Amino acid sequence: MSRFDEPIDRRDSDSIKWGKYAGRDVLPLWVADMDFAAPPAVIxxxxxxxxxxxxxxxxxxxxxxxxxxxxxxxxxxxxxxxxxxxxxxxxxxxxxxxxxxxxxxxxxxxxxxxxxxxxxxxxxxxxxxxxxxxxxxxxxxxxxxxxxxxxxxxxxxxxxxxxxxxxxxxxxxxxxxxxxxxxxxxxxxxxxxxxxxxxxxxxxxxxxxxxxxxxxxxxxxxxxxxxxxxxxxxxxxxxxxxxxxxxxxxxxxxxxxxxxxxxxxxxxxxxxxxxxSADWHGELLDYLRSNRDRVTAAVHGQKGAKMAPVEATYLAWIDVRELGLDKPAAHFEAHGLGLSDGTDFGAPGWLRLNFGCPRSTLDQALERFRTAVAAA
Ligand SMILES: Cc1ncc(COP(=O)(O)O)c(C=O)c1O
Missing domain, CATH: 3.40.640.10 (Type I PLP-dependent aspartate aminotransferase-like (Major domain))
Known part of the structure; x- marks a missing residue:
């Protein structure tokens, strides 16, 4: 059990990430903050x-x-x-x-x-x-x-x-x-x-x-x-x-x-x-590494989705152009997954997934990712 496994409810907080989908069953893996508490020394x-x-x-x-x-x-x-x-x-x-x-x-x-x-x-x-x-x-x-x-x-x-x-x-x-x-x-x-x-x-x-x-x-x-x-x-x-x-x-x-x-x-x-906060930081990197590996395995397992290795950050940059979707971000939202739209980054047809979240959230999100790809 890692300290980062503990889900913290941000639904009714001031969070921009979670507020975007208030009242909807959409897991927000978009804006770049993590769903983890700050290091104890900081608090x-x-x-x-x-x-x-x-x-x-x-x-x-x-x-x-x-x-x-x-x-x-x-x-x-x-x-x-x-x-x-x-x-x-x-x-x-x-x-x-x-x-x-x-x-x-x-x-x-x-x-x-x-x-x-x-x-x-x-x-x-x-x-x-x-x-x-x-x-x-x-x-x-x-x-x-x-x-x-x-x-x-x-x-x-x-x-x-x-x-x-x-x-x-x-x-x-x-x-x-x-x-x-x-x-x-x-x-x-x-x-x-x-x-x-x-x-x-x-x-x-x-x-x-x-x-x-x-x-x-x-x-x-x-x-x-x-x-x-x-x-x-x-x-x-x-x-x-x-x-x-x-x-x-x-x-x-x-x-x-x-x-x-x-x-x-x-x-x-x-x-x-x-x-x-060095110990906390070391544990965080271990946790993010295994989240990264889960995302990589899930994306590589899907026909029509691709990603390059993520060497740094907690962000996966996913190419879904082969799915031929008109509005990829809206399609994934409709399947309960809120991702960043590549168009905003100058790259339509791509999506950015933030894996800085507890594993239980990530696994649920990756299940939704698979369903959304299958439904494209
Ligand atoms: C590359 C990069 N620069 C800047 C920022 C935001 O910085 P700040 O919140 O300090 O303005 C982000 C946040 O995602 C980022 O990824």
Whole structure:
């Protein structure tokens, strides 16, 4: 019995994930949060902070910064300086601020987490997008397409690392090729590393893009948070790491007057999530690995459904184009399964399944998945 086996009823809570299907028998495996309680150390720290009773504006304190620095060094051998950190209420904020900090074109590759596509539009910056390549059942970069899409107006490259939704943990050679590309075109790289604590393959490690070389660091805005790994996204606490002072100033200027202080509960949770929750994190990765294997087996067992290996994240990216459905997400909803619609990620005919849930929920969802495929 794992602590993650215990179902927690979120039906009548504030959950966006569960609220979407209120009153309907639809299992929500869409939005990217997990149906698990946060680590005990986080819950205790929040209780202590609540008991203080005063909730004025807060700023980060030394032991919090120390916790972030120690975590990045021990997990990723990445040494950063305290002044490189820019606290943010969320990564989507960071993506939008990064777009507003540049004047030129923004580049990214689909399929991709939808705010990568909306942030340039909302910031009124032109977006150039290419497609990731799916070669022999494995996702990768089409560098030739990337080169071709890059004009002299290009200024910012949005990278998702590890990648939502395709689940790749980009390898050093792949990252180095992207760093060379950014160098050649003098691009700023905004590397969204929110899923970096969720590497499922035991033979792989997350390599922060900015840790590749001093040249890569100079042009990189890294976005990180404890939110996905420790399941606290509702606490709104994230940060950018920007080592270059000029780039950091540009980022700060784009935030001015728009981005609020980070809430004090998020900051309190962040410190202990990174410092005191390693056992919980290890158990979580074991649990997610076996959930991933169950999803993979279920999808591979179905004619008309395919997926590539999920190396990282708790998200499976499933190709159901062969089923020939007009509206795949609606079809699966009609069979009691709420998945994310690939169209929002720039890939109609695909679905994203969030397996960050107790096994009993997942098994029921996979049964519904099989029924829905059979009925297509
Ligand atoms: C790649 C990626 N970036 C950002 C976010 C959301 O970040 P935040 O809630 O901090 O805005 C998500 C959530 O699913 C994500 O997958």
């Amino acid at each position: 205790e720290a929040l209780h202590r902070r609540i008991d203080h009773g005063v909730f004025g504006y807060g700023h980060p304190w030394p032991s919090l910064t120390e916790s972030v620095l120690a975590h990045l060094e021990s997990e990723y051998s990445w040494k950063i300086q305290p002044e490189w950190i820019v606290w943010l209420p969320g990564l989507v904020t960071g993506l939008n601020v990064a777009c507003r900090a540049v004047a030129g074109e923004v580049l990214t590759a689909t399929p991709i987490y939808p705010p990568f596509l909306s942030a340039p539009r909302l910031s009124e910056r032109p977006l150039k997008r290419i497609e990731l390549a799916l070669t022999d059942g494995r996702w990768g970069w089409d560098l030739a397409a990337l080169e071709q899409a890059t004009t002299s107006h290009a200024e910012l490259f949005l990278l998702c690392h590890p990648h939502n939704p395709v689940g790749r943990c980009w390898r050093r050679e792949e990252l180095s090729a992207l760093a060379d590309y950014a160098e050649r075109h003098d691009l700023i790289v905004c590397s969204d590393e929110i899923h970096c604590g969720l590497i499922l393959d035991e033979d792989k490690r997350h390599i922060p893009f900015a840790s590749l070389s001093p040249e890569a660091a100079k042009r990189t805005i890294t976005l990180m948070a404890p939110s996905k790994t420790f399941n606290i996204p509702g606490l709104g606490c994230a940060f950018a790491v920007i080592s270059d002072p000029t780039l950091r100033r540009r980022f700060h200027r784009a935030m001015d007057g728009i981005v609020p202080h980070v809430n004090v509960l998020g900051l309190a949770a962040c410190e202990v999530a990174y410092r005191d």
